[in-house]
Amino acid sequence: MLLRRLQHRKCVAECCRHVRAPPAEPSSRCRLSTLAASAHPDYSSSGDERPSCAPSEIVQKTSCVPSEIVQKRSCAPREFVQKRSCALSSARVVQNLQCLKRRPDVALAYFKDTESVGFSHALSTYAEIIGILSSLGQSRMLFSLFREIVSLTTGGGGPEILPLMNHLKRTCTASDSLVFATNCLFTAYITCYDAQDTIGLIGELCRLGVVPSVWACNVLLKFAAERGGSETVLSAYDQMKLLRLTLDARALGIITRSLFREKKADTAFEVWAEMIVSGAKPDASGYLSFLTGLCDCGKIDLAYAILQEIIREGIQVDAMAYNKVMGGLCKEMRLEEAEKLLENKIRLGFTPGIYGYSYLIQSYSKEGNILKVLDHYQAMVSHGLKTDRRIVSYLLQCFTKVGMASHVTEHFQKFRDSGVHLDGVLYNIAMDAYCKLGNMDEAVKLLAQMKTDGLAPDRIHYTCLINGYCLKGDIPNAQQVFEEMLKANVKPDVVTYKVLASGFCRSGLVTEVFDLLDHMQDQGLEPNSLIYGDGFRKRNGEEKGRQRKVVGSEGRKDREVTAAGNSSLQIDEAPSMHVCMECESTVEHDRKSQLRGRDGFRKSNGEEEGKERKAVGSEAQKDREVTAAGKSSPQLDVALSMHVPTECESTVEHERKSQHRESEWSKES
Numbered sequence: 001m002l003l004r005r006l007q008h009r010k011c012v013a014e015c016c017r018h019v020r021a022p023p024a025e026p027s028s029r030c031r032l033s034t035l036a037a038s039a040h041p042d043y044s045s046s047g048d049e050r051p052s053c054a055p056s057e058i059v060q061k062t063s064c065v066p067s068e069i070v071q072k073r074s075c076a077p078r079e080f081v082q083k084r085s086c087a088l089s090s091a092r093v094v095q096n097l098q099c100l101k102r103r104p105d106v107a108l109a110y111f112k113d114t115e116s117v118g119f120s121h122a123l124s125t126y127a128e129i130i131g132i133l134s135s136l137g138q139s140r141m142l143f144s145l146f147r148e149i150v151s152l153t154t155g156g157g158g159p160e161i162l163p164l165m166n167h168l169k170r171t172c173t174a175s176d177s178l179v180f181a182t183n184c185l186f187t188a189y190i191t192c193y194d195a196q197d198t199i200g201l202i203g204e205l206c207r208l209g210v211v212p213s214v215w216a217c218n219v220l221l222k223f224a225a226e227r228g229g230s231e232t233v234l235s236a237y238d239q240m241k242l243l244r245l246t247l248d249a250r251a252l253g254i255i256t257r258s259l260f261r262e263k264k265a266d267t268a269f270e271v272w273a274e275m276i277v278s279g280a281k282p283d284a285s286g287y288l289s290f291l292t293g294l295c296d297c298g299k300i301d302l303a304y305a306i307l308q309e310i311i312r313e314g315i316q317v318d319a320m321a322y323n324k325v326m327g328g329l330c331k332e333m334r335l336e337e338a339e340k341l342l343e344n345k346i347r348l349g350f351t352p353g354i355y356g357y358s359y360l361i362q363s364y365s366k367e368g369n370i371l372k373v374l375d376h377y378q379a380m381v382s383h384g385l386k387t388d389r390r391i392v393s394y395l396l397q398c399f400t401k402v403g404m405a406s407h408v409t410e411h412f413q414k415f416r417d418s419g420v421h422l423d424g425v426l427y428n429i430a431m432d433a434y435c436k437l438g439n440m441d442e443a444v445k446l447l448a449q450m451k452t453d454g455l456a457p458d459r460i461h462y463t464c465l466i467n468g469y470c471l472k473g474d475i476p477n478a479q480q481v482f483e484e485m486l487k488a489n490v491k492p493d494v495v496t497y498k499v500l501a502s503g504f505c506r507s508g509l510v511t512e513v514f515d516l517l518d519h520m521q522d523q524g525l526e527p528n529s530l531i532y533g534d535g536f537r538k539r540n541g542e543e544k545g546r547q548r549k550v551v552g553s554e555g556r557k558d559r560e561v562t563a564a565g566n567s568s569l570q571i572d573e574a575p576s577m578h579v580c581m582e583c584e585s586t587v588e589h590d591r592k593s594q595l596r597g598r599d600g601f602r603k604s605n606g607e608e609e610g611k612e613r614k615a616v617g618s619e620a621q622k623d624r625e626v627t628a629a630g631k632s633s634p635q636l637d638v639a640l641s642m643h644v645p646t647e648c649e650s651t652v653e654h655e656r657k658s659q660h661r662e663s664e665w666s667k668e669s
Contacts, residue, residue: 146188260293365398408433435468470503
């Protein structure tokens with residue numbers, strides 16, 4: 001009997017619990033709109049979360065007859081909701097929210113559903129729900145709420161931010177909750193306003209006594225750096241400095257990085273010095289970021305000085321900081337300082353990485369200092385560092401620079417046998433060395449080995465082989481490599497044509513040079529002065545002997561006619577005198593000019609000499625067209641206009657320039 005009574009009481013209580021909250025009209029905002037309409041939260045039957053501060057009105061409503069509530073379901077639920085919303089007040093909503101402070105999700109749903117039934121919240125209700133969410137650390141809910149508040153404030157329908165935060169400051173009992181709420185406010189504010197407006201908000205809050213946290217300051221600085229640039233970041237920093245806000249090492253990194261991105265290294269250093277004095281203590285990553293920025297902006301001296309000061313003070317920094325400064329020193333070829341820095345790094349217990357040795361080996365390779373290159377390479381190997389293809393490239397290039405082609409091939413074979421991954425650059429260096437040694441068979445084998453290893457030869461590799469064959473005078477094989485290059489769909493460049501044209505000229509194949517120029521233009525490339533120079537230097541060389549014999553007699557005749565003032569004969573005879581001016585030294589020309597002065601040439605004849613020089617170009621072109629066996633093509637006209645020296649250029653100087661151009665190509669290849 002007792003058991004039946006207990007079961008009966010349980011059923012009645014369960015029934016009353018289900019009918020306690022009469023249904024309201026379904027809301028699209030939240031499924032708990034019934035809770036808002038009844039102004040009574042739904043508690044569990046255990047009684048653990050039952051509020052001790054329930055209003056008397058709510059307690060009376062729980063004693064209503066269930067049949068009456070059921071009857072209301074069948075009549076007008078909207079009228080019931082309106083009746084309940086009219087009965088709500090700010091004090092009542094605050095009281096109900098306090099009863100729900102252990103359930104923040106239900107409290108927020110209740111807060112929003114009261115708006116759906118027409119209730120207008122006051123500062124007290126906003127402050128209460130903000131306090132509940134911030135005290136429990138509900139950052140997502142609080143961010144969503146603040147974003148709605150900020151959006152409503154922008155549209156003129158919500159509470160003002162400053163009065164709300166002032167009310168929250170007066171009613172909030174825990175300082176941590178106020179700080180948490182302020183952080184969420186800044187996070188929401190930057191989604192609706194720009195950086196300048198957010199900077200202004202900081203000043204207004206500080207005047208109210210609501211001090212933003214270090215975290216909020218960092219959020220604002222990061223937002224300013226992303227949206228406004230370094231000027232906006234500096235504006236925010238000046239405002240925070242004026243308000244005497246505390247900034248940490250992270251803020252220092254945000255400010256200096258934004259300045260380094262715009263190459264304002266001097267300003268970044270000033271900010272760095274100010275914040276260090278004010279108490280900011282960068283960590284290892286902060287020092288690395290700052291030194292990297294200085295090096296990227298070219299302030300190597302400043303970075304080196306700061307790193308030395310860090311070493312003296314015993315501050316621990318990342319090993320990469322040493323590498324960054326070493327890279328900057330090597331870029332300026334301050335190699336002794338870079339070596340000392342590497343020694344300090346090893347002395348302080350850091351394991352020397354491959355980057356430090358790579359910088360030194362590369363720089364000494366550019367200088368051609370093979371002894372230093374080998375010393376640092378051996379030191380790198382002694383520390384157990386693995387050799388990669390970059391180190392191999394620097395080593396082989398240094399051997400090439402000092403003319404040790406045999407060592408290039410020897411070390412190439414050694415590294416290939418040791419399993420080092422070889423790329424196309426290394427194959428090209430080795431092929432060039434074999435070509436310089438005249439071992440074309442090995443050079444061709446390397447080209448085949450490249451294809452076997454899955455590497456596609458480019459125009460540099462083919463040009464290297466063509467140059468090797470041309471140096472040996474093996475023109476047929478050079479032409480064969482050129483044809484293979486075309487079949488492989490590798491487009492030759494100007495250097496390739498220049499190398500092949502030089503080979504043709506050295507072998508006396510002038511006709512093939514002009515055919516090559518035609519092929520070059522068919523490929524869409526314009527021959528430059530280097531290619532034309534090689535072609536016409538050979539052809540003009542055949543005429544030098546004959547022209548030199550003509551110069552003496554015709555030159556005397558020209559001077560006699562000039563002295564007599566016969567301008568027509570000057571024009572006729574000028575080409576025979578000046579056609580081989582490139583073969584006449586400047587010193588000899590000056591000596592003859594002095595003789596003409598002693599023989600009676602006066603200042604009045606200077607004008608006549610100017611006319612003679614103007615006529616040289618066209619007359620010389622005609623003379624070369626005749627010597628070229630009637631080959632009057634646009635190529636020939638352009639070449640003559642480019643290479644007939646209208647001013648007195650010595651043969652030695654002309655040949656020196658040709659050799660200089662040859663050396664430039666060898667550097668490019």
